[in-house]
Amino acid sequence: xxxxxxxxxxxxxxxxVAAARRLARRNFRTKERRFIAEGPQAVREAVEHRGAAGATxxxxxxxxxxxxxxxxxxxxxxxxGARVHYASxxxxxxxxxxxxxxxxxxxxxxxxxxxxxxLKARPKLVAVLAHVRDPGNAGTVLRCADAAGADAVVLTxxxxxxxxxxxxxxxxxxLFHLPVAxxxxxxxAVAGLxxxxxxxxxxxxxxxxxxxxxxxxxxxxxxxxxxxxxxxWGLPEETRALADxxxxxxxxxxxxxxxxxxxxxxxxxxxxxxxxxxxxxxxVTPS
Numbered sequence: 001x002x003x004x005x006x007x008x009x010x011x012x013x014x015x016x017v018a019a020a021r022r023l024a025r026r027n028f029r030t031k032e033r034r035f036i037a038e039g040p041q042a043v044r045e046a047v048e049h050r051g052a053a054g055a056t057x058x059x060x061x062x063x064x065x066x067x068x069x070x071x072x073x074x075x076x077x078x079x080x081g082a083r084v085h086y087a088s089x090x091x092x093x094x095x096x097x098x099x100x101x102x103x104x105x106x107x108x109x110x111x112x113x114x115x116x117x118x119l120k121a122r123p124k125l126v127a128v129l130a131h132v133r134d135p136g137n138a139g140t141v142l143r144c145a146d147a148a149g150a151d152a153v154v155l156t157x158x159x160x161x162x163x164x165x166x167x168x169x170x171x172x173x174x175l176f177h178l179p180v181a182x183x184x185x186x187x188x189a190v191a192g193l194x195x196x197x198x199x200x201x202x203x204x205x206x207x208x209x210x211x212x213x214x215x216x217x218x219x220x221x222x223x224x225x226x227x228x229x230x231x232x233w234g235l236p237e238e239t240r241a242l243a244d245x246x247x248x249x250x251x252x253x254x255x256x257x258x259x260x261x262x263x264x265x266x267x268x269x270x271x272x273x274x275x276x277x278x279x280x281x282x283x284v285t286p287s
Contacts, residue, residue: 006074006084009061012094016085020061020095020107026161033110034058035163036095037175039102040070045173046106047076055080056176059107061087061095066103073104082106097165112162113179115154115189119196121179123151125271126193126225127264130186130239132159134231139170140261141228146174148268153178154225156186190227190242198223202243203267204234205257209247211270220274226267231260 009017022028023036037046037057049056060077064086067074078084085091092101118126127145132138138160145153155162162182168175181189190200201224214220227243229235240246249258249266258266 006062006067006078006086009085009087009091012091014091016059017091017094020059020105023107024097024165026164029161029163035108035110035168036097036165037106037108037168038096038098038104038165039169040066040073040104041173042168042175043077043104043106044073045176046108047073047080047082049111049176051109051111053109055082056108056111057082057106058109059083059085061085061092061105063087063089063092063103070104077106098169110163111176111180112182113152115181115184115192118152118154118179118181119192121151122196122223123193123198123225124223124275125150125268126152126154126198127268128154128156128186128189128193128225128227129159130156130189130227130235131230132228132260134260135160135164135166136170137231137260138162138164139167139172139175141264142167142171142180143174144261144265144268146171146177148265148272150178150268150272153180154184154189155180155182156189157183158186186227186239187242190225193225194244196223198225199245200225200227200243201267201271202227202229202235202240202246203249203263204229204240204246205248205263206234207246207248209245211247211249211267214245214247215270215274218274220271221277222275224271226264226271228260228264
């Protein structure tokens with residue numbers, strides 16, 4: 001059998017359009033275990049990603065102009081077995097979650113990983129999002145973790161929905177690059193990671209340990225998991241108490257503090273650098 005041709009969707013009232021539009025709501029995403037990925041970068045990553053059940057991209061809505069501009073993405077989506085629909089701007093506006101759609105909207109299977117599988121892989125660097133409520137921050141921290149070479153991200157049960165459209169957009173495709181576990185109680189996350197030989201570091205502006213001092217002391221070369229808290233009030237005392245160290249990023253200038261995503265980038269890169277240095281748990285050269 002040949003590759004199926006795209007179909008044309010004219011009416012915004014099409015059942016396919018209605019089904020995609022419902023994924024803007026968390027209860028429908030959870031029920032269907034599907035989410036929306038928008039724009040060329042996210043859709044390209046979705047096309048290339050395969051989960052345990054097969055291809056991640058299920059369906060692609062594309063304006064004719066976008067399809068002509070991104071023929072490689074459309075051809076790859078068709079080859080992967082996704083249904084591709086040529087859609088009007090009106091249809092794209094219905095299924096998109098942005099004010100100015102970029103012409104490509106994909107419907108994808110959920111792709112989170114069981115926490116137990118992450119532990120079995122013996123991770124060396126993990127970001128744990130505890131009490132993170134802003135979807136943009138969650139996606140940006142995920143992107144930082146990906147860039148720093150982290151092995152996994154864990155979202156606790158008190159954190160935002162991984163598949164919130166703002167989270168997906170803010171990850172800029174990183175959602176498809178590394179394992180992410182969701183809905184894990186913070187106590188379970190900490191206990192599991194510690195049992196796997198990972199040191200637990202809580203990032204907190206009022207921490208008793210200084211990040212520079214930790215680096216100077218050579219204590220960050222081993223496996224580590226950074227626990228990041230709420231954007232406004234940080235980590236509660238009971239969560240800080242679970243950590244092996246509560247670490248603050250030093251403020252050398254006059255800024256009052258760092259926002260969550262910036263602090264996460266500094267912490268994750270500090271661990272990544274220490275692990276790749278001589279004596280760290282990662283090799284400087286590829287194995």
